[in-house]
Structure formats: C-alpha cells, structure tokens
Amino acid sequence: MSTNRAVRIHGKNDIRIENLPIPEPQENWVQLRMSSVGLCRTDVHLFDEGRVDHIVIDKPITIGHEISGTVSKLGSGVTSLAVGDRVAVDPCRACGDCHQCCRGRPNICRQLHCCGVLHADGGFATYMVTPAKTCYKLPDHVSLEEGAMMEPLSVGVNGVRRAGMVDGDVVVVIGAGPIGLFAMQVAKALGASRVMMVGKSMLKTNSFKALLEHDFSYTDINPKRLELALQMGVDQVLKPTVGLSDPKAASEELKAALGDEADLCIECSGAPGVVDLAIHACRPGGKVLMLGFGDMAMNVHLGMAAVREIDVIGSFANLHNYPECIRLVSEGKIDVRSAITHRLPLENVMEGINLVRSGESVKVVINCGAC
Template structure:
C-alpha cells in the first residue's frame, strides 16, 4: 500500500478519513503497521468538542491512543526491536529533562506529547511512527486486541499504585466502564481483600461479576444526598472503604466516595467529569481522607503485560464491539450512546 489511510480530526464535529504519506521513522524510532486500536471516550470528546479541557485541536491530528501494531521498519540506532515484533505502544512521550521528568513524574511533563491526543499522530491509521522506547513487545499468548488494552489497563494500574493501596484493603470502584473494570482487576491483582463495583447499569455490573469483582452495588439513593447514599453503600459493603476509586466522572460521585471512606482512607479520581465540583473537602480534611488524582500512566506497561499474560487480569471481556477503520463514526456513536463497553478498531485491513 502506497498511502497511509488515517482518521483525522480537524476540529469540532470535523472528522475525515484521509490518505496521507507513509511516515518514515527517525533515529531511535520505529515505523509500525497498525493492528488493533481502542476507541476511548477522549476520542469522542475531541470529536464532539474539538478539545478535552486544556487540550485543543488547533491543527489536524490522527486520533487513537490505545495502540497495538507490528514493527514494519527500524530507524537508525534501534537495537531492542526487530521488524515483525508485536508491540503495545505507550502513547506518552516526555521531554526527559524538565522539573517533573527529573523527579520521576514524566507522565505530567510540561512538554508532554501523547499519540493521538496531544502534539502527535496516533494509531487510527495504516501506519504510524513512535519512539522505540515506547514500544513494548507482547508475548505469544497475548492477542493484539489485548495489546491495545494495555493503555486503559495502565490507567487503572497507575491509579491503584498512586493511591498506595495496602494489601488487604477494602476497595470500592465507582463506575463500571473500561477503566473502572480494569482498575477493579488491578486492585484485586495487587492485593485488595475485597473490591465492590458500583454502577447504575445492571449490564455493566453483570460484566464486572464475570470479570471477578467481589460484589456489585446499584445505588437507589440520589447523590444529591451524599451522606444517605454513602450509608446505603456502606450497608451493602458491610464496612467502610479503605480506598474509593472514582471512574465514572458523574456529578456527585466524588462526594459519595468521600462519605464512603473510613477515617484515614483515600479517594482516587480517575474519571474526570466536571473540572469544578461541589464536594465536602472540609469533612475529608478533618477525617484525614486523602483526595488524589492520577493522569494516564507512569511506566506501567511491563507490569500490565505481565498481569495479562499470566492470566491475573482479563481485559478481553471488556471488548464488546469490533469495527473496521472506515466505520469509526459508528464506534463514536456507540461510545456516546453507552451501548458499548469497549470498542476496538481493526486497522489490519485498512
């Protein structure tokens, strides 16, 4: 194929499938033939709004940051990869020299690039290029679909690790979307004694049970009364939570998480909805409840690949829809409607 078929967002409600030149790898980079790429709600926000918070589409970009592919060409200096290697691609590219990078927090680098989101083309294409150091070989017992799920799984793993979950903790995960399902499994794999999944969608809760959650809970008390809602949750749990992981982004859920924690507990925010919200921060302060945030991932791909390849985490069950590249708009509509859990795009035939 002499062209690179790619899904490009030009701005709000402006998505185009275009034929571009095949990109060539620079020194220490590789060219990748795309295989499976996951569709994320971030991609939908970029299409619907032309932005995600401070990230604004000011020039066309190829979207797709949940990436798997095969190495198709090596740039000069690449020695750890070979043509034909199957890889999962970490979309984050940090500068390596700023204040945050020098302190081991490269995921919040001020000059961060993110394939398919910020300053760099992503994976909804026939080919892309990426730094070799961001490409992680996946073992033979993992599929390319599973490889694409390393990005959302790494978000869940990063949240659990940044929350400093202690082995034996009681964990409540709020929101049974892809990141919530993966955060739930990460908490179990990393030592939680029990994990409850909270959601209002019965089908999502059924899926959580199939994926190994300890128990599920569908709230009936409205979140306008967070204390009463938390009492209902804690009664179902039979305990207070050591750690609440908020993955829904829905209004009021962070406040529910604060009220559901025991003194000295933690709230981890993974599902960012409203940037400004009304929560009982003072109550969290006097009960020494830590409110934490986590962005993307911090070098978690090797651990994620290990957990999946060893059968400790099941990412494949979250995939509900598989579509060709030409039908990416159908995928966006599925994500927007809530009918899907995880949509993946097959780029092998594009």
C-alpha cells in the first residue's frame, strides 16, 4: 500500500478519512502497521467540540490513542524491537527534563505530547510512527485487540496505585463504562476484599444548578453494563433510585446496599454530583479517586471531606504501568476482551462515534487493517 489511510479531525464536527504519505521512523523510533485501536469518549469530545477542556484542535490531527500494532520498520538505533513484534503503545510522550519529569511524574509533564490527542498523530491510520520506548511487546497469547485495551486499563492501574488501596479495602466504583469496569477489576486483582459497582445515568446536565432543579435521576441506567460488571467479576451491583440533589440520602442508599462504608470510592462517571456522593459514602479516613472527568468546575462539599479526613485524589493517564497491565491480562487476572462490544473497520469510525455517544456500546474497537 503506497498511502496511509488516516482518520483526521480538523475541528468541531469536521472529521475526514484522508490519504497521507506513509511516515518514516526517525532515530530511535519505529514504524507500526496499525491493527486494533480503541475508540475513547475523548475522541468523541474532540469531534463534537473540537476540544477537550484546554486541549483545542488548532490543526488537523489523526486521532486514536488506545493503540496496538505490528512493528513494520525500525529507525536507526533501535535494538529493543524487531520487525514483526506485536506491541501495545503508550500514547504519552514526556519531555524528560521538566520539574515533573525529573521528579518521576512524567504523566503530568508540562510539555506532554499524547498521540491522537495533543501535539502528535495517533493510531486511526494504516501506519504510524512512535518512539521505540513507548512500545511494549505482547506475549504470544495476548491478542492485538487486548493490546489496544492496555491504555484504558493503565488508567485504572495508575489510579488505584495512586489512591494507595491496600489489601482488604472495601471499594465502590461509580460508573460502569470501560474505565469503571477496568478499575473494578484492578481493585480486585490488587487485593480489595469487596467491590461494588454503582450504575450511573446516561442523562447529562450542563450545570450543578440544572442538577438541583431537575433532581438528576438514575432511571435510564444501562442494565447491560451492570450485567457485564457481574460477568467480569464484581461482587455486587447497585442501580440507585435516590437522586443526586441530596447526595447524603443517595449515599445512605449506597451504604445500606453495601452493608458498610467504603474505604475507597472510585468515581468513573464524570456526572454532576457524584463526587459529593462518593465523599458521603466513604468512612472517615477514606479516599475518593477521580478517574471520570465531567465539568472542570464543580460544586463539591470539600469541607465535609476535610473534617472527616477523606482524601480526594486526581489521577491522569498512566505512570509506567504498561508492563503491569500486560502481566495482569497475560496471567488472566483481568479480562479486557469482554468490554469490547463493537468492532468496526476504519471507514466506519463515524458509526463508532455515534455508538459511544449514544451509550449503546461499552468499548468500540476500530480495525485499522493489520492482524
């Protein structure tokens, strides 16, 4: 093939499949023949809004950051990989020199490039190039589809590690999307004594004021996602009935179903009011981990967290977690394949965007050609 078919976003509501030159790897980089690439809600935000918060599409970019592929060409100096190696790709590329990088936190590098999102082309293409150090070889029995799921899985691993979960913790995960399903499995694999998955509504509101006026409800929770959570090993599920205009009352329903208070609440929904619910659901000294991001400005009762010494912790991307993710999947401790509900060819990426937007899918994987 003499051209590189790529899905490019040019701005809000402007997505195109284009024929580009095949990229050549520079020194210490490799060229990949792309295989399976996951479609993330971030990709949908980039299409719908032309931005994700402060990240604005100011020039065309090839999207796709949940990446697997096969090494097709080596740049000079590459000795860690060989042509034909099957790899999962960490999309984050830190500068290595800034304050955060020098202190071992490259995931929050001020100069961070994230291929498919920020400053670098991603994986929805026939070919891409990436630094060799971002590629992680997959064991023979781990598929390329599973390799594409290492990125969302790494978000869960990084978050649970950052939250300092310990053996025996009681964990509540709110939101049964891909990140929630993976975070739930990570918590169990790393020693949680019990994990409950709480469904969240697909209804979206634009502000906390709207939440209060309309008593944001849970009536349209997707029951299939809770069923999937049970299939993937969660101990119990809860479909709440109490609206979030009264987070304390909603937390009482949650704690009654759990039969306990939580040591750790993992918020994966980004829905308004859920952080407050999580704070109330924790025992004193507990922790709230924010993996789902909705509105950047929130009306949250942090004073309640402060007086009960509840830590509210943010987590972003991953921190050298790919080897652990590959090990957990390779050893059968985490099932990522069951989260994949739809598989589409590259030309049908718009169908995939609609599936993610509608909530019909859990995880959509785009087949870029290689296998």
